[in-house]
Amino acid sequence: MPHAVPAHRDPRAALQRGFLGRCPNCGEGRLFRAYLKVADHCPVCGEALHHHRADDAPAYFVILIVGHIVVPLVLAVETAFAPAYWVHLVLWFPLIVGLSLVLLQPVKGAIVGWQWAHFMHGFDPAAVPEDDPFAPRAAERER
Numbered sequence: 001m002p003h004a005v006p007a008h009r010d011p012r013a014a015l016q017r018g019f020l021g022r023c024p025n026c027g028e029g030r031l032f033r034a035y036l037k038v039a040d041h042c043p044v045c046g047e048a049l050h051h052h053r054a055d056d057a058p059a060y061f062v063i064l065i066v067g068h069i070v071v072p073l074v075l076a077v078e079t080a081f082a083p084a085y086w087v088h089l090v091l092w093f094p095l096i097v098g099l100s101l102v103l104l105q106p107v108k109g110a111i112v113g114w115q116w117a118h119f120m121h122g123f124d125p126a127a128v129p130e131d132d133p134f135a136p137r138a139a140e141r142e143r
């Protein structure tokens, strides 16, 4: 069911809702239809969610976060115990893979929520669809 478009969208609430895998608009519908596949529309409020352009940003932020968690731990363990390399491999490889897999969906949801809150891409109801070949370009619309 369609809804009224608010003049302001709360970025913090949208970020939190997206992080929790919920629709940034209503906070109730599921944002994802699969692990990293964003649903086309919210099943509860009908908000179009297919406009997101998360692209590589979730992977970038997950690498940034996991790196800031794991690298200090590796340095601390190496400094304190100087274990063999295989111990490092056994310790850090599962942690890196596990943290990355756990964080990817919430981070992607937060990015989609952020884009929605800031009317980015197609999330602006007043915007001309990006994939419409007959739509006037931005410069043409301003004339």
Ligand SMILES: [Zn+2]
Residues within 6 Å of the ligand: 023, 024, 025, 026, 027, 028, 029, 042, 043, 044, 045, 046, 047
């Ligand atoms: Zn919704």
